[in-house]
Amino acid sequence: MSSEQNPAQDPTGPRPRRLTYAAVLAGLEGVALAAGGLWVLVLVVTGSPDDRQQAVTLGITLAVLALLPLLAARGLLLRRSWSRGPAVITQLLALPIAYNLIHADGVAVPAGIALTAVAVAALVLLVNGETTRALGIKGPGRAE
Numbered sequence: 001m002s003s004e005q006n007p008a009q010d011p012t013g014p015r016p017r018r019l020t021y022a023a024v025l026a027g028l029e030g031v032a033l034a035a036g037g038l039w040v041l042v043l044v045v046t047g048s049p050d051d052r053q054q055a056v057t058l059g060i061t062l063a064v065l066a067l068l069p070l071l072a073a074r075g076l077l078l079r080r081s082w083s084r085g086p087a088v089i090t091q092l093l094a095l096p097i098a099y100n101l102i103h104a105d106g107v108a109v110p111a112g113i114a115l116t117a118v119a120v121a122a123l124v125l126l127v128n129g130e131t132t133r134a135l136g137i138k139g140p141g142r143a144e
Contacts, residue, residue, distance in 0.1 A: 015079065016134045022125035023076035025118055026087045029094065030070035037062030081135045088126050094119040 040059035049055040069090040075083025094115055101112025125131060132139075 015077070016130045018125045018128050019076055019079070019131045019134045022087065022122055022131060023073045025122040025125070026069040026076060026090060027073035029090060029118065029122075030066045030068070030073060033062050033066035033069065037064075037066060076135075079135055081137050084126055084131075084135055084137065088123065091119040091123045091126070 037059045040055055040062060043049065044052060044055045044059060068086050072083045072085075072087035072090060076087060098112045098115035098119060101108045101115060104112070
C-alpha cells in the first residue's frame with residue numbers, strides 16, 4: 001500500500017522517534033546475526049570445527065536469518081506498514097534465545113541480558129500507538 005493510498009502515512013513529515021528507535025534496534029539485531037554468521041564461517045576456514053558441515057550450515061543460517069530484521073528495519077525507516085510484522089516476529093524469537101543464554105555459563109549470560117533488554121524495548125516501541133499511527137496501521141474494527 002503506497003502512501004498515496006493511505007493518507008495516515010505522511011512520508012514528508014517527521015518520523016516519530018519511537019519508530020526510528022525500533023528500526024535501529026531491529027537493524028542492530030540484524031547486524032549482530034550477520035556478524036555471528038560471518039564469525040562462524042571464518043572459524044570454519046581458519047580453525048578445525050568438530051563438524052565442518054554443521055558449522056557451515058550454522059554460519060549460512062545466521063547470515064540468512066539476519067535478512068529478516070534488516071529488511072524490517074529498512075521498512076520501518078521507510079514507514080512501510082508490513083515491516084512491523086517481521087520486526088515483532090524477530091523480537092518474539094529473540095526472547096527464548098535470550099532465556100537460554102541467561103541460563104548458560106560465562107559470557108553468554110551478559111549477552112542474554114542484553115538481548116532480553118533489546119527485544120523487550122523493541123517490542124514496546126513496535127506496539128506503541130505513535131508507531132502504529134506512523135505506519136498507518138489501523139486496529140481491529142477501525143476500517144475508516
